[in-house]
Amino acid sequence: MADIAWDDDDPFEEQRANTDDPMGRLFSAYGRPHILPATVGVIASIAARLLDLLPPVLLGLAIDAVFNDDAAFAMWLIPDAWLPAEESEQLLFVVGLIGGAFVLSAGFHWVRNWGFNAFAQRIQHDVRTDTYDAMQRLEMGFFADKQTGELMSILSNDVNQLETFLNEGLNSMFRLGVMVVGIGAVLLYYNWQLALVALLPVPLIAGFTYLFVKVIQPKYARVRSSVGTVNSRLENNLGGMQVIKTATTEEYESDRVDAVSSEYLDANWDAIGTRIKFFPALRLLAGLGFVLTFVVGGLWVITGSGPGPLTGDLTVGTFVVFILFTQRFVWPLAQFGQIINMYQRAHASAERVFGLVDESDGLEATGEADPLAVTDGSVEYDGVTFGYDGETVVENIDFEADGGETVALVGPTGAGKSTVLKLLLRLYDVDEGAIRIDGQDIRSATPTSLRRHIGYVGQDTFLFYGTVRENIAYGTFDADESDIEAAAKAAEAHEFITNLPEGYETMVGERGVKLSGGQRQRIAIARAVLKDPAVLVLDEATSDVDTETELLIQRSLDRLTADRTTFAIAHRLSTIRDADTILVLDDGEIVERGTHDELIERDGLYAHLWGVQAGEIDSLPEAFVERAAERRARADVDGDD
Template sequence: MHPWFSTDDPVDLGPVEGDPLARLLRQYGRAEWPLFLAGLVGSLLGRTTGLVPPLVLGVTIDAVLSGRTPYALPLVPSGWLPTASLDQLYLSFGLIVAAFALGVGFTWLQGVGMSVFSNRVQHAVRVDTYAAMQRLDMAFFDDKQTGQLLSVLNNDVRNLKSFLDSTVGGAIQLVVTVVGIAGVLFWLNAQLALVTLVAVPLLTVFTLWFMRRIRPLYRDLRGAVGELNTRLEANIGGMEVIKTTTAEGYEDARITEASKGYYDAALAVVRLDYLYNPTMDLLAGVAFAATFLIGGVWLVSGPPGPFTGELLVGEFVTFLFMTQRFVDPLAGVGRIVNAYENARASAERIVGLVETPVTVTEDPAGVPLPTPTGRIAFEDVSFAYREGVPVLEGVSFVAEPGDTVALVGSTGAGKSTVAKLLVRLYDVGEGRITVDGHDVRDLRLSDLRRAVGYVGQDVFLFDGSVRENVAYGAFDASEEDIEAAARAAEAHGFIAELPEGYDTRIGERGIKLSGGQRQRVSIARAMLQDPDILVLDEATSAVDTETEGAIQRALARLTDGKTTLVIAHRLSTVRDADTVLVIEDGTVVESGNHDELLALGGRYATLWNAQADLAPLPFDVVLTATED
């Protein structure tokens, strides 16, 4: 295996106590119990009516065709039954036809009831699981692969639905069939019934052994599915990189490795399954053969061995029909157990995701922030993504309302982490961050995040129309407001030239737009939301000079009068900031405005001199020159 191919297990989504499948059924099944009850009644009655034809056939053979016994049906008063043989034959015919017809109707009721029930539960589980996942901390997503989460939301939830739709009904039918047939057999001939049912204890013990062995194998299989999904999703999304770096062979090997993991996990399940199902068939078949042999000997030469009494031909025919119907569901126990263990493994992952603890929490009675002035203060803030690996240490600064504070420094110094802590994507390890004097941990999350707008280098756009992406987060914005924001962001011109203007679909992550166009759409989005605090994270570092000028002019309009944190590598873009903070290795090593830091002759001055010949004009200078 290539060393770059991760072997870490990304499946562990949190500890789960008890039976997760039973918990999901209790939580989501109760609201839909009428549908489940309809399916249950259909299943019970469908299997019950299925016992009528062989029972009536045996009675008819012994009473009507051979005249060995009176015509009698269980649970039916004798006074209701005809006395003439031909009428008895017609009644038997009618009962058999009616049983088959009712069986079709009850099977339909079971199918519809269980199907609607399972689909409603599937919908509720998927929606609630996504909602729970969406509220988890960013630290959770740092450690999890997208394919694993998609596997839970799609494959695992679908497994749960399949189990409820078909397997629950099958299990109910199995119980009804076994109990019903056992009752009929004992009613007909208790001695011969013991022969037929002797395999049941053996089947039960073997099934319990199988369940204990198959459970961890299904857990591994569900994890392998997520691992394969993760690799496939990553490769499809990164196809351009794969092709331009001629890495097809390397990725073939990685997909082969992930697929082999799934193959091995699936094969382990299949091997055990192929041991279990044939053994179940064998035990059930032996029970049928023993019934046939002993019953046949009984009819030919009288009761064998310890058996006593008389066995009629009709009884024996009913026994054979009933025993065959008894064998089939017993042999199908393996399919039910397999489906249960598969669904249980999926339920374990679903519950594990839902119950993942959240650390960035909100007090329901949090402090409101209706009209922030925009004062930001970092007070001796320290933070680490992983224990023992500090990213920020003792960072302190103040941004007064309307000020622009620039964060500069080398890649990985911790600049972007400042922005993430401000909006509480993570919580500080030590110290505190305040907005308008309130600790951000005391504020309502919705108020805090509405107050802060973010424009970054890595713009994320959704696969929808330009209009939908500009209005994202301001969903009730009018057409006039959307267009005004686009004009202010210098995006209206290129949007109007698109095939369908604002209704043009831009593809996944905005792939149909250029980098500069995507950036201006994100600026238009921020303008439409009109936040009181702005964070600009390398907002112009990946575009050409002409596009950068347009973006800088748009940013100048956006930041006018707002408290702004600018994260930049190009120092020319922050030369007019009120305060420049130089961050190295998570600490503030220099602080001051542009002129003060140049005069200091330290780290900032060194960086400035290195970039001076390449630096573009700052956005406020570009805007002024354009207006002139």
């Protein structure tokens, strides 16, 4: 397989590059509010691990004092007067302490797990909700460059990766930290010379781990990027399953899924290859300390004197403590690599999460934003120019709509009609000029207040998973039953809804799949009617209905638009012939404006478009036909407006 330019393919490369200290930010911004369960977990972890160290110490004491009589029976923090004198009682006393240590340790382990799990789960919730909240505030241009699967990968996989580290990683870090420090302290207390021998591999392990971190970090960044690519492909294909089946492209799509999955396999296997080499090497270095301790300590006990430069005595009990502790010491050192591994995965995920959170919403404000106050609902476009990625889409758009007027936008595919109205909703911000509602620049208003005054019905009708009633009331959640039914009647939807199996409580399915296109569109219109906006935007609002239904909807829309400012985009020109003003767009500019009759008399682009729909193909100028072919070819490449 050819090498993959991951930096170019990663849609969040720029966001990741602009994220500083993501893990520090995770703890400072999200960890601080939940410091209590984390503190409980840390204290319980320390207590549990110290209690885990007690049995080997007591065993060494029993061997030297009770069995071999090599040392006096004495214990830290316990007065000699409290200790039994008889050996059998001393043995039972030690056994009782060991049993008590196990019981207390089990209790602290439970508390420790509660603390770290509560800490991790609450942070996971906060990060996911904040990330989603930040994402839904972004300008629509951001989503044009990102696929749904990539965003889902951040909200799901990356956030879950953070939770894994905060729970398992932090838990293990404190557990192993206490074990290493505690064991090291005990060994140094018993015999500092032999302890130095046991701790000899520690500097080697630290240097080896540092090299591992430098190598593995970019590999995990590549893995996280490839996960988003896989999710995007799968989400895209599942959403287009009907097209795949009807086009019999199952094999082609299987190959495409295989390709992105292979890319993930290569990236993940590259990281795995580094990881599986590191851990055995780390265990080998950690095991070196155990072998050295066993050899040096064993010779010391056998010969009765320290080998080489080592001096003093070493009892059997102390040697047993060293063997048990060194064996326990080896495992934490080897597991330390796993913590580093989890940390690097979490670091790569945190970069993507905070890169998305920090993304600018792309909307510019003119002064301090205030709620929009709408009185008449008049709308003015003043020299509006806008483009994507440096390419102009609409240019020098100038018109006014008085309150209550209906303005229709028509033109060939790709002329910029939908873009003009998306600017009114501030789904994008203008590059030049201004849009005003009742004289107020919409950039000086909060986006939320602006959109509350505008009802939008788009050509791509989207219904949420839920009931018909919930979808009509979406955005107007306090509406009562009578208002919902009145809105449905206004949209000519009430009759078909009552004929559904469960009426208004019928589940519409994922994206409204259980309803026809026309039914979905009428529910979307009912949603806009219920909102009762001052300004109404209809972007091909009747594109998915038959002629009879269109007639009924048009009758309702006429009533609906009578007292509110309305903008309508329609390819069926018969639906907008009664508009107060018709704006004809071509290549992003207004080339004609007037009423239907005025534009027909002008015999320009509008008249030619009307002739196409009237079936007067033969009478159209050849230049218009050729231009239409050019526009269609360009639209197939660039996409519709």
